[in-house]
Amino acid sequence: DEWIEKVVKQSSNIELYPNPGNQVFKYGVSGIRFSSEHLDHVMHRMGMLVALRSMYFKSAAVGLMITASHNPQNDNGVKLIDTQGEMLDTSWEELATELANAPCDQDVCVILINIAKKYAISSSFTPCVFIGRDTRHSSKRLLDAVLYGVKAFKSNFEDFGIITTPMLHFFIRCYNTNGLYGQPNEYSYYTKLTDSFKTLRKMCSDFKNYSPIIEFDGANGVGALKMKDALVFLDETLIINMHNDDILTTEKLNFKCGADYVKSNQCPPTGMAIKPHAKYVSVDGDADRIIYSFIDENNTFYLLDGDRIATLVTGYIKDLFTASGLEINVGLVQTAYSNGNSTKYVTDKLRVPVACVPTGVKYLHHKAKDYDVGIYFEANGHGTLLFKDAVRELIRNQYAIEKDEKKSLALKKLICIVDMTNETVGDAYSDMLIVETVLCERGWSLSDWYNTYSDLPNRLAKDRNTFETDDAERICVKPVGLQEIINSIVSKYPMGRSFVRPSGTENVVRIYAEADTKINADKLALEVATAVYDIAGGEGKRPE
Numbered sequence: 001d002e003w004i005e006k007v008v009k010q011s012s013n014i015e016l017y018p019n020p021g022n023q024v025f026k027y028g029v030s031g032i033r034f035s036s037e038h039l040d041h042v043m044h045r046m047g048m049l050v051a052l053r054s055m056y057f058k059s060a061a062v063g064l065m066i067t068a069s070h071n072p073q074n075d076n077g078v079k080l081i082d083t084q085g086e087m088l089d090t091s092w093e094e095l096a097t098e099l100a101n102a103p104c105d106q107d108v109c110v111i112l113i114n115i116a117k118k119y120a121i122s123s124s125f126t127p128c129v130f131i132g133r134d135t136r137h138s139s140k141r142l143l144d145a146v147l148y149g150v151k152a153f154k155s156n157f158e159d160f161g162i163i164t165t166p167m168l169h170f171f172i173r174c175y176n177t178n179g180l181y182g183q184p185n186e187y188s189y190y191t192k193l194t195d196s197f198k199t200l201r202k203m204c205s206d207f208k209n210y211s212p213i214i215e216f217d218g219a220n221g222v223g224a225l226k227m228k229d230a231l232v233f234l235d236e237t238l239i240i241n242m243h244n245d246d247i248l249t250t251e252k253l254n255f256k257c258g259a260d261y262v263k264s265n266q267c268p269p270t271g272m273a274i275k276p277h278a279k280y281v282s283v284d285g286d287a288d289r290i291i292y293s294f295i296d297e298n299n300t301f302y303l304l305d306g307d308r309i310a311t312l313v314t315g316y317i318k319d320l321f322t323a324s325g326l327e328i329n330v331g332l333v334q335t336a337y338s339n340g341n342s343t344k345y346v347t348d349k350l351r352v353p354v355a356c357v358p359t360g361v362k363y364l365h366h367k368a369k370d371y372d373v374g375i376y377f378e379a380n381g382h383g384t385l386l387f388k389d390a391v392r393e394l395i396r397n398q399y400a401i402e403k404d405e406k407k408s409l410a411l412k413k414l415i416c417i418v419d420m421t422n423e424t425v426g427d428a429y430s431d432m433l434i435v436e437t438v439l440c441e442r443g444w445s446l447s448d449w450y451n452t453y454s455d456l457p458n459r460l461a462k463d464r465n466t467f468e469t470d471d472a473e474r475i476c477v478k479p480v481g482l483q484e485i486i487n488s489i490v491s492k493y494p495m496g497r498s499f500v501r502p503s504g505t506e507n508v509v510r511i512y513a514e515a516d517t518k519i520n521a522d523k524l525a526l527e528v529a530t531a532v533y534d535i536a537g538g539e540g541k542r543p544e
């Protein structure tokens with residue numbers, strides 16, 4: 001016990017980071033997220049927690065990312081990353097919450113001592129911590145707080161500076177697998193993903209309707225910065241025109257642009273000229289989500305979101321396995337936000353099983369592991385593919401001995417897809433390479449992709465209140481009675497579906513509605529939003 005108390009009290013500068021005690025923090029679906037001015041003591045404590053986490057894993061590398069992703073620029077946050085590059089284990093999320101809220105220095109000591117006892121953490125292990133941050137101005141100040149915490153435990157640490165969240169996840173997997181997954185640096189990240197993309201691109205001879213030109217909306221964040229670096233590696237296989245790449249004007253981050261804005265508002269990003277049939281690609285503030293969109297000659301807007309990416313990629317992977325002759329079980333994981341028709345398309349047309357889990361990458365990632373190849377995407381554009389180790393091996397072994405030309409080609413393509421995937425977490429860059437590969441292989445324009453099935457019109461809204469949900473968030477159990485009212489409203493709309501759930505990243509309740517027509521989806525969303533407002537005593541103006 002004594003060693004922890006000594007570390008905290010004598011080496012961590014804890015007196016610089018008191019908890020003012022006027023806010024309550026929760027480690028949720030994406031770490032802790034809050035208005036940045038309240039986060040200094042939280043970051044300092046997370047620095048200490050992440051060091052202990054590494055000691056628990058006998059000095060394996062773990063990660064700490066300073067970002068608030070899609071949130072406005074004045075927010076910030078922290079995401080902790082486990083040893084295989086996956087999200088922090090749920091059991092430690094509670095500890096993070098407890099630590100962030102501990103009222104005084106002595107409580108911080110007691111909590112850390114209890115963790116060390118509970119997990120039998122020995123002081124003999126030197127922690128290894130990888131740190132990254134996004135472009136927010138507050139991120140540098142919060143990094144200093146993290147470093148005091150990390151250094152107090154005499155950690156080996158590497159500060160990667162401004163990087164995307166998925167890069168940090170990737171680096172951790174690389175380090176802990178002794179280079180099997182790549183090297184923990186940006187050069188290795190870009191070459192691994194991009195080289196396999198270029199190899200597969202060379203196999204594609206007829207582009208048909210496909211265009212390699214991309215109008216890239218970087219959300220004025222780290223995604224823009226890193227896409228500029230990627231251009232060198234891409235060798236003009238893609239022609240990327242940069243937009244919303246002003247990372248110095250911090251107010252512009254995610255403001256009326258980026259993946260979350262485009263998806264939530266179902267409109268093109270601002271800050272760039274929008275031309276009919278050009279291909280728009282938007283990422284979010286830490287580049288772990290991606291959304292495609294375009295307008296036609298009548299200015300009608302078309303969204304190709306995470307559901308569309310899921311259907312596109314699932315169909316392609318399924319076809320490749322069929323062509324390869326390997327019998328592999330492929331499954332898709334979605335959330336309640338997934339459009340009803342995307343689920344139908346994958347189940348009925350592609351004949352691939354679909355599972356539904358609560359919002360949060362960790363839930364999707366976990367479920368995807370149930371399949372030989374698990375594909376997961378949230379409708380908001382967050383997702384990736386997971387290949388079981390045995391499947392990866394099988395593909396490579398079979399390729400080495402395959403005599404049949406067609407099968408061999410399919411296997412080679414599968415190897416490239418495995419290598420261009422960042423399997424640790426949703427990654428906008430990796431996902432873009434995969435989408436561009438499939439579109440090119442199919443010879444599709446965005447309209448061709450869009451026409452594979454039609455989305456049920458839907459609407460996403462926000463309100464501020466306290467709610468609890470059940471059944472993968474499809475049913476609201478608190479406030480009592482609200483679900484019955486939602487059910488009766490929904491029953492009036494053909495193909496109607498609606499649910500409400502509290503956001504884990506913003507101080508709002510999200511309201512989702514879909515129905516047979518756009519007008520009905522809007523009306524349904526409004527009716528449900530009004531019911532939410534009335535029954536739970538909403539703040540501000542009643543929805544209109």
Ligand code: G16
Pocket residue numbers: 029030068069070071284288289359360361362378380382502503504505506510
């Ligand atoms: C995070 C999570 C995602 C989730 C999103 C929105 O993404 O990683 O799984 O879909 O928040 O969550 P909510 O609806 O609870 O606000 P990101 O990209 O913001 O870190």
